[in-house]
Amino acid sequence: MNWTDERVEKLKRLWAEGLSASQIAAQLGGVSRNAVIGKVHRLNLPGRAKAGGTPAAARGTKRVAAPARPANYPARVATRTVPRTIGATALKEEIDLDTVQEMQYVPATNVVVPISRKLSLTDLTERTCKWPVGDPLKDDFHFCGVDAADASPYCSYHAKLAYQPVAERRKAAAARA
DNA sequence: CCCTGATTCGC
DNA sequence: GCGAATCAGG
Secondary structure, three states: OOOOHHHHHHHHHHHHOOOOHHHHHHHHOOOOHHHHHHHHHHOOOOOOOOOOOOOHHHHHOOOOOOOOOOOOOOOOOOOOOOOOOOHHHHHHHHHHHHHHHHOOOOOOOOOOOOOOOOEOHHHOOOOEOOOEEOOOOOOOOEEOOOEOOOOOOOOHHHHHHHOOOHHHHHHHHHHHO
């Protein structure tokens, strides 16, 4: 990947916003966090006050773990978790995601997604739908982001796609065997 | 072990 | 200029 003016601008903006190098790398795509850090140096951008510390921008907002990847989705390029998850909340999220993994996942390819707030990974919160949209390797990849009900990791629309009735799954399994 | 940025150095 | 390897730290 090459550092086009556009990508450099995005890098500058995200770095100024306080995103970590790995998060920026994930959003730019096709580069490692090392590449980002290296570029930051070469651009003589101001470094972080102290290494290893939490960036100011990330400290204020509650963030959640990234959703488990559906079986037919390619692996994400870089990081799959976001820092600053609050203790009890993090545990709750993990339980929810485990449940999701046991369910049969319906690919979103042949489905029309009605609305989307087009959130990137770092914009996800506890109450946003974490249904992935598009190819994680491409630039326009995002998450649904519509308000999710209660403890669900998905909005009501995507929850219906994610969770299939047990009877349905039994039928599918039987047909396969 | 997860993560963070910083630096070095072969390419 | 680029970025992987490495370092130093939380």
